[in-house]
Amino acid sequence: MTHLIRPMLFLMTLLLASCGEGPDNGKSASSVAGGDAGATRYDEPHRPQFHFTPSEAWMNDPNGMFYLEGEYHLSYQYYPDSTVWGPMHWGHAVSTDLLHWEEQPIALYPDSLGYIFSGSAVVDELNTSGFGNGEDPPVVAVFTYHDPQGEQAGADDFQYQGIAYSTDKGRTWTKYPGNPVLRNDTGVRDFRDPKVFWHRETERWVMVLAVYDRVMLYGSPDLKNWEYLSEFGIKGDTRLWECPDLFRLRQPGSRESKWVLLVSIQQEGPAGGTGTSYFVGDFDGTTFAADPASQKWLDYGADNYAFVTWDNAPVGWGNRLGIGWMSNWQYAQEVPTQAWRSAMTVPRVLSLVEDAGGYVISSVPVPAVTGLRGQEVALPVRIGDSLQATGDFSPSQCDLSLLVDLENTTATAFGCTLSNPEGDRLVIRFDREQDRMTVDRTRSGPRGFSEAFFKGPHSAPVDMGQESLDLRILLDVASVEVFADRGKANLTDIFFPESPYSALVLWAEGGELVLFDGSVYPMESIWEPRP
Structure with missing residues (x-):
């Protein structure tokens, strides 16, 4: 969890010491602006229609995700008093169903030990x-306290x-009176974002923790008493791991x-700024x-950062269910949304x-x-110079599915372009000579809010030497998620056109x-219609 603390935020710590955890001392996630969740129409400019967003205020990393008795729980870094980063709550x-979300009261509030940073x-x-x-198994949240005064x-x-x-x-949640359960004796300032799981072979809990340029592993029999196990990193790496x-x-x-x-890297990601990486190995x-x-x-x-997975999720042995924060620290606090900031990716299955x-x-x-799909609009199987897709769908809120016959395709490059009457455009390109797919948002909407946002294009390697290539492209008002080659290559970008894209040209x-x-x-909206 990134701590981009501005000097003015230190002044807030005097107030935080008196913060409690009940409704009398804080705000629920649905009552930020003096109303309730019904006051949010979910149809504001740039509001995603099938991705989770908070009704109001600031959100970043997904946290504390678990499944229990038919319910998926998603917590997240949250600041209820503004649309920029501030003292973190959960x-x-x-x-x-992982699509239709009901906001709950804030789970965890800052207290005298500090802000509530990311965890599991x-x-x-x-x-x-x-x-x-004695009746239901307890659910235990493990999180980082961040002491701004320290x-x-x-x-x-x-x-x-x-x-x-x-x-x-x-x-509802009760903080353990013996906190903190793991103090920082490493001499490293960045000591955060614990992810905990039960390791059945050794019959103990294992915590993996980001410690600046590496991870450290700890073990515990009871989630309260922890001992150091080992660490893993890249020799000479200077990037911040999270x-x-x-x-x-x-x-x-x-x-x-x-x-x-999985490790999120705060700088030098593949598209600049933040990104989520991984290593495959043994434990x-x-x-x-x-x-x-x-x-x-x-x-x-x-725009897929801090991607982490659900505990106890019913996805079958050998798969994993996760979600990421759909933004980037280069511009997250500057994007042109008003009532809220940030969305999550669609939940994804990893294999x-x-x-x-x-x-x-x-x-x-x-x-x-x-299951959110409406009536299919079939596309011609042969496309020459260009074809505008027409039918009963909105280009700004749709699911585009293509199975490309690479053996009989003679084009050196192909793709699609979304545009609106104001001249904004988003280009998705697949280059057979370069074996790459590209999303170009450099002209996707009005500039001015961030120089870093409009750098690009962003690209990913894709094997174009196969007989076929399957592509799935999810477009949701202000985001695109491209899944190529059975999900082996993904590319997630957000954008903010002056008006919704109204034309889709292949x-x-x-x-x-x-x-x-x-x-x-x-694609249907996940939000209930508001009066």
């Missing part, structure tokens, strides 16, 4: 923590780990598994082992696939996203684009 939303939550089925009530004083131990627990399925995650994925075609370490309960030179990118766009003798992650939308250069199949689907 906002909270619940869904039964686990369902303690065995009640190892002793927090259970930071201002120049200390190097102002970040440390705390826990809270819930005995009512995540509806929001780690460590989990198993099944090896294709076998019952064996590999371990994946023996104490040490994660992987080739440090094998770091890969989960997403090549500018391992073989590629060039090794393993890479395939990341695809959860199947529930398909095109081919230097020949003809041939499809096995092509369709556009209108």
Whole structure:
């Protein structure tokens, strides 16, 4: 969790010492502006229609994600008093289908130990923590306390780990009176974002923690007492690591598994600024082992950061369910939305696939996203110079699905362009000679709010030497998510046109684009109609 603290925020710490955790001392996530959730129409300019956004105020990293008794819980870094970063709380939303979210009261408030930075939550089925009530398993949140007064004083131990627990399925939380449970004795200022999981072979909890340019692993029998296990990093790396995650994925075609370490990198991502990376390796309960030179990118766009996964999610053995923050610290606090800032990606299913003798992650939308589709609009299977797609759908809110016949396609490049009457345009290009896909948002909308935002284009490697290439492109008012080659190459970008894109043109250069199949689907909104 990034701490872009402005000097004025230190003045707020005097107020934070008196912050409580009940409704009398804070605001629920749906009552920020003096009204309730019904006051938000969810149809403001740039408001996504099938991605989660808070009704109002600032949001960044996804946190504290778990599944229990039919409900998916999503917490997130939240500042209820502004649309820019501030003293961090945990906002909270619940869904039964990963699409339609109901905002809950704020889960965790800052207190005398500090702001509530990023972390995770686990369902303690065995009640190892002793927090259970004998009926339902306790849910335990593990998070970073960030002490702004310690930071201002120049200390190097102002970040440390705390826990809270819930005995009512995540509806209310009690902070552990023995906090912090893991103090910072490393001498490193950046000591945060704990992701915790139960390791069944060693029968203990394992925490993976970002410590500046590496991760450190800790073990615990009860979530309260932690011991150092090991660390993993890249020798000589100077980039800031954040929001780690460590989990198993099944090896294709076998019952064996590999371990994946997700790490978000705060600078020098593939599209500039922040990005989410991963390593594929092995974990023996104490040490994660992987080739440090094998770091890969989960997403090549500018806007998929802090991607982490759900605990206890029912996605089948060997897969994993996760979500990312759809923004970038280069411009997140400057994008031209008014009532709220930031959205999440669509939830995605992660799995391992073989590629060039090794393993890479395939990341695809959860199947529930398909349930938002309306009536199919079929596309011609042969496209020459250009074709404007027409039918009962909005180009700014649709699901474009293409299966490209690469053997019979003669075009050297193909793609699609979205545009509006004001001249804004977004170009998605697939270059067969370069084996790359590109999203160009440099002319996607009015400039002025951020110079970094309009740098680009952003590109990702794609194997164009196959017989076919499957493409899925989700367009949602102010975002595009491209899933190529069975999810092996992803690219997520946000954009802010002056008015919604109203034209979708498919095109081919230097020949003809041939499809096995092509369709556009209108996408339903996840928000209930407001009066």
